[in-house]
Amino acid sequence: MAGNGGSSSLMRQEIAQQPGVLRATIDSLLPRAGEVSGLAADTRQVLFIARGTSDNAAVYGSYLMQAYAGRLASLASPSIATTYKSRVDLNGVLAVALSQSGRTEEIVETLQWAADCGARTLAITNGGVDTPLAQAAEVAFVTEAGPERAVPATKTFTAELAALAVLALALDAPLDPGELRATPEAIEELLAGDLDLTPIVVELAKVPGVVVSGRGLAYAAALELALKLKEACYLHAMGLSYADLLHGPIAVVDADTPAIVMAADYGPTLAGTVELAKRVTGAGARAYGIGGGAALAAACSRSLPAPALPEWLAPIGLIVPGQLLTEALARHLGLDPDKPRGLSKVTQTD
Amino acid sequence: MAGNGGSSSLMRQEIAQQPGVLRATIDSLLPRAGEVSGLAADTRQVLFIARGTSDNAAVYGSYLMQAYAGRLASLASPSIATTYKSRVDLNGVLAVALSQSGRTEEIVETLQWAADCGARTLAITNGGVDTPLAQAAEVAFVTEAGPERAVPATKTFTAELAALAVLALALDAPLDPGELRATPEAIEELLAGDLDLTPIVVELAKVPGVVVSGRGLAYAAALELALKLKEACYLHAMGLSYADLLHGPIAVVDADTPAIVMAADYGPTLAGTVELAKRVTGAGARAYGIGGGAALAAACSRSLPAPALPEWLAPIGLIVPGQLLTEALARHLGLDPDKPRGLSKVTQTD
Numbered sequence: 001m002a003g004n005g006g007s008s009s010l011m012r013q014e015i016a017q018q019p020g021v022l023r024a025t026i027d028s029l030l031p032r033a034g035e036v037s038g039l040a041a042d043t044r045q046v047l048f049i050a051r052g053t054s055d056n057a058a059v060y061g062s063y064l065m066q067a068y069a070g071r072l073a074s075l076a077s078p079s080i081a082t083t084y085k086s087r088v089d090l091n092g093v094l095a096v097a098l099s100q101s102g103r104t105e106e107i108v109e110t111l112q113w114a115a116d117c118g119a120r121t122l123a124i125t126n127g128g129v130d131t132p133l134a135q136a137a138e139v140a141f142v143t144e145a146g147p148e149r150a151v152p153a154t155k156t157f158t159a160e161l162a163a164l165a166v167l168a169l170a171l172d173a174p175l176d177p178g179e180l181r182a183t184p185e186a187i188e189e190l191l192a193g194d195l196d197l198t199p200i201v202v203e204l205a206k207v208p209g210v211v212v213s214g215r216g217l218a219y220a221a222a223l224e225l226a227l228k229l230k231e232a233c234y235l236h237a238m239g240l241s242y243a244d245l246l247h248g249p250i251a252v253v254d255a256d257t258p259a260i261v262m263a264a265d266y267g268p269t270l271a272g273t274v275e276l277a278k279r280v281t282g283a284g285a286r287a288y289g290i291g292g293g294a295a296l297a298a299a300c301s302r303s304l305p306a307p308a309l310p311e312w313l314a315p316i317g318l319i320v321p322g323q324l325l326t327e328a329l330a331r332h333l334g335l336d337p338d339k340p341r342g343l344s345k346v347t348q349t350d
Numbered sequence: 351m352a353g354n355g356g357s358s359s360l361m362r363q364e365i366a367q368q369p370g371v372l373r374a375t376i377d378s379l380l381p382r383a384g385e386v387s388g389l390a391a392d393t394r395q396v397l398f399i400a401r402g403t404s405d406n407a408a409v410y411g412s413y414l415m416q417a418y419a420g421r422l423a424s425l426a427s428p429s430i431a432t433t434y435k436s437r438v439d440l441n442g443v444l445a446v447a448l449s450q451s452g453r454t455e456e457i458v459e460t461l462q463w464a465a466d467c468g469a470r471t472l473a474i475t476n477g478g479v480d481t482p483l484a485q486a487a488e489v490a491f492v493t494e495a496g497p498e499r500a501v502p503a504t505k506t507f508t509a510e511l512a513a514l515a516v517l518a519l520a521l522d523a524p525l526d527p528g529e530l531r532a533t534p535e536a537i538e539e540l541l542a543g544d545l546d547l548t549p550i551v552v553e554l555a556k557v558p559g560v561v562v563s564g565r566g567l568a569y570a571a572a573l574e575l576a577l578k579l580k581e582a583c584y585l586h587a588m589g590l591s592y593a594d595l596l597h598g599p600i601a602v603v604d605a606d607t608p609a610i611v612m613a614a615d616y617g618p619t620l621a622g623t624v625e626l627a628k629r630v631t632g633a634g635a636r637a638y639g640i641g642g643g644a645a646l647a648a649a650c651s652r653s654l655p656a657p658a659l660p661e662w663l664a665p666i667g668l669i670v671p672g673q674l675l676t677e678a679l680a681r682h683l684g685l686d687p688d689k690p691r692g693l694s695k696v697t698q699t700d
Contacts, residue, residue, distance in 0.1 A: 044439050044441075045439070047422070051593055051594060052594065055594065062427070063427060063429075063430070066427060066430040066434075066436060066438050067430055067434040067436050068436070070436065070437055070438055070439060071438060071439065072397070072424075072438050072439065072440060072443070074422075074424030074425070075424070077412065077413060077416060077566075078593065079413075079565055079566045079591075079593070079619065080413070080416040080417055083565065083566055083618045083619055083622070084416075084417040084566060084618055085618075086416060086417050086418070086420065087420055088416050088420055088421060088422050089394050089395070089420060089421065089422065090422060091394075092442075093422065106593065208558035208559060208586060208606075209558060209559055209586035215429055215433065216427075216429045216430075216433055216434060230588070230601060230602045231601050231602075232601075234601055234602050234604065234607075235602075236558060236559035236586035236588065236602065236607065237588075238580070238586065238587075238588055241429075243401055243428065243429070243456065244401060244402065244405065251580060251581050251582075251584055251690040251691055252580045252581075252584050252585070252586065254584065256558075257584075257586065268429075268433045268434055268435075269429065269433055272433070340601040341601055
């Protein structure tokens with residue numbers, strides 16, 4: 001089903017393009033890490049500016065900067081710039097704006113506001129160097145995903161994650177660029193394999209909602225999968241960090257509300273994710289694992305493997321089985337995964 | 351129904367205690383603003399450390415600092431401290447940890463980590479000065495909510511918001527402390543009135559999920575209402591900012607998935623919230639307004655008024671009709687609002 005599928009949806013085609021997209025993006029951006037090192041030389045922290053899928057990429061960037069690059073990182077609240085029109089002291093801050101199109105006015109305006117408040121500025125966009133966002137930034141990282149025609153973003157998301165991995169290397173994170181270069185191949189291997197999505201698709205088709213959870217860097221993949229399931233399958237998908245889930249919303253998990261839990265195959269967050277899966281199944285609910293190796297698979301009702309990647313790069317791979325699951329579930333539900341109701345490709349919010 | 355109700359749930363009693371709790375908290379903390387001014391003198395930004403309901407309070411604090419006190423503010427990712435055990439440069443940062451109990455180990459550990467990384471430290475807790483969290487901080491703000499016995503937090507949440515309003519004043523936000531002092535009375539008036547919750551309760555009882563949305567400061571109240579509805583009513587409640595909702599999840603809103611939209615009676619976010627309500631009803635879904643004055647009420651299918659408060663204090667009042675709605679819906683569904691399944695009062699996550 002996952003290998004080449006019986007489907008010709010644009011979303012499915014764009015999922016399959018990701019190894020090539022990642023290879024081109026990494027080849028293009030890794031040699032430019034020095035530009036960002038220079039830009040960030042007098043900064044101590046990172047402020048991400050994004051919405052929607054790009055916001056989930058920014059969550060990955062935020063954890064990556066803090067876990068591996070020693071810098072405080074956070075997500076901007078664009079309404080501070082665009083609605084409240086407040087001034088905030090941003091000296092010593094590297095502002096990083098992410099937008100697939102590079103044309104979302106709110107994001108462009110917030111990046112310009114950040115510059116006015118004293119921040120240095122980097123844009124990450126798939127839209128090209130001529131977009132308003134790239135033009136507004138001191139340095140622009142253009143991802144090489146090509147045109148994305150399905151409304152639910154897939155390849156532009158993973159391309160943004162790759163750009164953020166380059167950013168971490170540029171900010172002196174003690175990580176191996178060779179591992180980043182090996183990421184496309186790991187995803188290629190997963191896509192070439194025979195993922196059996198059907199049993200999970202059939203079960204998810206019967207429930208109104210699902211909790212999607214992960215901890216640390218994997219939380220970004222969980223948020224992104226929750227967004228895909230809301231967008232393309234109209235599922236009540238609640239993306240929650242492992243810890244936030246235990247502070248209240250665990251009450252919502254029941255026989256009609258399964259959990260999807262995601263983790264890297266090894267690393268500091270795996271043990272907690274396995275415990276979470278056990279707690280979910282112990283409460284009589286279904287738990288579906290993505291990644292997390294044999295330990296997570298054993299703790300879950302059903303599971304899907306993720307590409308074999310080190311923890312810092314795992315989210316780039318973890319989302320791929322999630323994208324395949326979303327696309328297959330949408331088709332199973334009789335929905336067009338390429339054209340969710342109520343959405344268009346470039347979203348403008350004030 | 352809201353006046354004194356036919357209910358004797360602890361949650362309902364604790365909702366009713368909020369005017370007195372707020373009065374005592376404000377009386378206790380406002381005179382101590384100077385302590386925090388001193389603590390924060392050499393800092394430029396604020397890092398909130400919290401989970402669950404306290405995390406929603408921190409969202410209010412984050413918007414308040416940025417919209418009104420000129421300081422960058424963000425929410426910490428506790429796993430950076432507790433799971434990744436990374437070092438981050440926090441010089442120039444005021445770390446503010448919020449915990450109802452003051453005993454959640456993860457929060458205490460993250461505050462200690464922040465101090466080790468160079469931050470100045472403030473605790474906000476209802477647990478008292480002897481709690482581990484208060485002991486770990488340079489300054490402790492103790493809220494005066496008294497023991498909270500219902501598992502879903504109500505009065506400790508609004509007390510935390512009041513403490514954060516004092517923090518904004520301490521950080522030289524050009525706001526009127528007299529408006530803060532008038533907050534308990536505005537909530538008292540709402541509670542004394544005759545809110546007709548029944549029509550909305552009856553409709554919400556028929557749906558599996560709901561989107562709860564607000565923009566800017568009101569986003570904190572939306573997140574908190576979504577959490578209450580998940581905790582006490584097991585509703586698939588998705589808390590989303592106005593802008594994030596339009597970036598994808600708007601697809602999930604339909605005849606079976608209404609939206610609850612929240613806004614201050616006036617201020618910069620009202621117009622956008624009214625537009626959002628129109629978009630929801632225009633798509634054939636139900637929109638329930640909380641607050642937002644006559645403009646929001648006119649744009650919604652049904653609405654509840656909120657206490658009459660200025661925009662910077664509005665979330666303290668906006669959550670109150672939401673708490674009443676949650677408690678009434680839980681009872682209507684035959685659930686005990688005081689004791690949701692799977693939860694205990696002090697949540698420990700590693």
